[in-house]
Amino acid sequence: MKFLILNGPNLNLLGKREPGIYGTENYEALCRMVEEHASEHGSTADCFQSNHEGAIIDAIQAADGVYDAIVINPGAYTHYSYAIHDALKSVSVPAYEVHISDITSRESFRAVSVTRPACVGQIYGQGLRGYTMAMDYFLEQAEP
Template identity: 45%
Template structure:
């Protein structure tokens, strides 16, 4: 069954399944399930349908990105550690030919030097970093504007 609303994939990379438990001083106490509920509510308010997923496996993320092509209207992605390492994920995002908004809970530019470069960001229409879970909600607002041609 297809959704009457534009589909936005919200994809999360490795270790985000530990959100709320792993380094809460950096990543906060919001769990992935709580984040998914926040994203779902925001998407509904914006007239979007969301497919929210998380994987610790690069190939699975790449498969999900490829599946968006011709089906979803946009991708919001937190590639997590793959941000700085995955040319393959970058290539998949570019091949999707969709608007992409990259989200990071922390400000990667204030982190260790190896975290300050985003390989996957080269495929992004925009990048939101350092605003915690609110970054996902802002990404959905921006994506809604992009989909409707207002940005």
């Protein structure tokens, strides 16, 4: 499988931004982790992060016909980006939404996801492991 791992605003600051919530591992460690996990399963994973909504939409649109699955952490766009929702619905590549923290136990606005309905599932509160859990969902679906 070919995975596109998409990360939205501020995820480039992993390890620095509120480590009590998001952990101490940095963004590069996250990318290494998902790339290694993919490789262990005969797959590949490409990481992309942007603080810009349009760049994320462009990456989703460009994924069509190139990737088998998208694992996306839209960051704050989760709560209000109908444009990302629409982009996910517009491509034939299935997506799984991931959040590092438990979005249901934080501020009330964080529990609302407008992008979730465009995804096959959502994982939250599992730390960085949520990314590999989402990848495993797709790997299991691909098994004969």
